[in-house]
Amino acid sequence: MSSFLGEISELTTVEFKIVSLTVSAESPLMLHTRLRYDLAGSGKGYYREERVGYWDLDWERYQGKKLVLRKWQAVEETRSRTPSPIFVEISSQVLGGNSSYTEQMLQGTDYWRTVLDAASGIDVYGNNGLAVGDIDDDGFDELYICQPAGLPNRLYRNRGDGSFEDVTEAAGVGVLDNASSALFADVD
Numbered sequence: 001m002s003s004f005l006g007e008i009s010e011l012t013t014v015e016f017k018i019v020s021l022t023v024s025a026e027s028p029l030m031l032h033t034r035l036r037y038d039l040a041g042s043g044k045g046y047y048r049e050e051r052v053g054y055w056d057l058d059w060e061r062y063q064g065k066k067l068v069l070r071k072w073q074a075v076e077e078t079r080s081r082t083p084s085p086i087f088v089e090i091s092s093q094v095l096g097g098n099s100s101y102t103e104q105m106l107q108g109t110d111y112w113r114t115v116l117d118a119a120s121g122i123d124v125y126g127n128n129g130l131a132v133g134d135i136d137d138d139g140f141d142e143l144y145i146c147q148p149a150g151l152p153n154r155l156y157r158n159r160g161d162g163s164f165e166d167v168t169e170a171a172g173v174g175v176l177d178n179a180s181s182a183l184f185a186d187v188d
Contacts, residue, residue, distance in 0.1 A: 005039075005041075006043075007043040007044065007045070007046075007049075008039070008041040008042070008043045008049055009041070009042065009043045009044065010041050010042050010043070011039060011040070011041040012040050012041050012042065012048075013038060013039065013040035013041070013050075014037075014038075014039055015037065015038040015039075016035055016036070016037050017035070017036045017037075018033050018034070018035055018036075019034050019035070019036050019054070020032075020033065020034040021033045021034075024058070028060055028061045028064075029060070029061040029067075030058065030059065030060050030061075030070075031058070031059040031060075031067065032056065032057070032058050032059075033056075033057045033059065034054055034055070034056055034057075034075070035054065035055045035056075035057055036052070036053070036054055037051070037052070037053055037054075037055065038050070038051070038052045039051045039052075045083075046081050046082065046083050047082050047083055047084050047085055048081070048082050048085075048086075049079065049080070049081040049082075050079070050080050050081075051077055051078070051079045052077070052078050053074065053075070053076055053077030053078065054074075054075040054076055054077075055072060055073065055074055055075060056071070056072075056073045056075055057069060057071065057072055057073075058070045058071035091105075093162070093163075094162060094163050094164055095156060095163075095164055097163060097165070098156070098164070098165065098166040099166075100154055100166045100168070101166075104147075104151060104152075104154070105145070105154070109148070112148065112150070112151060116150040116151070117150070120149050120150030120176070122148045122149050122150045122151075122178075127180065128145075128146040128147055128148060128179060128180055129146050129179075129180060129181040129182065130143060130144060130145045130146060130182065131143075131144040131146075131181075131182035131183055131184050132144075132184070133184025133185075134184075135155075135157070135171075135184065136157065138158075138160065139160075140158035140159075140160045141158055142155060142156060142157050142158050142164075142184075143155070143156040143158070143164060144156075144173070144182050144184070146179035146180060146181060146182050147179060148178055149176065149177055149178035150176060151176070152168060152174030152175065152176055153168070153173060153174060153175045153179050153182070154166060154168050154174070155167050155168045155171050155173050
């Protein structure tokens with residue numbers, strides 16, 4: 001396995017999934033499996049490497065008891081490597097000038113569950129999405145953030161200088177119903 005991992009010295013993600021399983025013989029029992037893998041890690045000289053691929057594995061029942069791996073073949077692999085982080089957290093820099101960011105967005109679900117009346121229908125197990133689109137045709141994308149029931153969705157207008165302003169009230173889009181997703185569409 002170390003020759004397969006190469007320069008990866010620390011694994012941060014290891015995921016395997018059997019995507020197909022077929023019986024190729026009954027006696028002795030022989031199985032063919034296709035396994036999808038997703039490995040991510042870091043090493044000397046780079047920040048992150050990720051490998052996603054498939055292996056074909058052939059198994060045979062040994063002495064009527066356990067399955068023994070007879071063949072392990074790499075089918076395909078996609079590999080990516082980056083020398084530095086691709087994404088950097090800048091939310092507080094671009095949204096921090098808005099009271100709605102500090103008073104609403106930075107509070108976790110546990111906080112809102114204790115503050116909001118259960119009758120509002122807050123769903124603490126759901127995921128809320130967002131939409132990105134240019135609402136004022138200035139060439140900069142705005143950000144519409146969906147919220148659980150009882151909290152107003154938020155529309156942040158891109159000022160074009162690396163910051164956003166909350167225009168939720170002016171736009172009349174502070175919907176209090178549970179919103180799991182949104183979409184910007186130009187219909188004219």
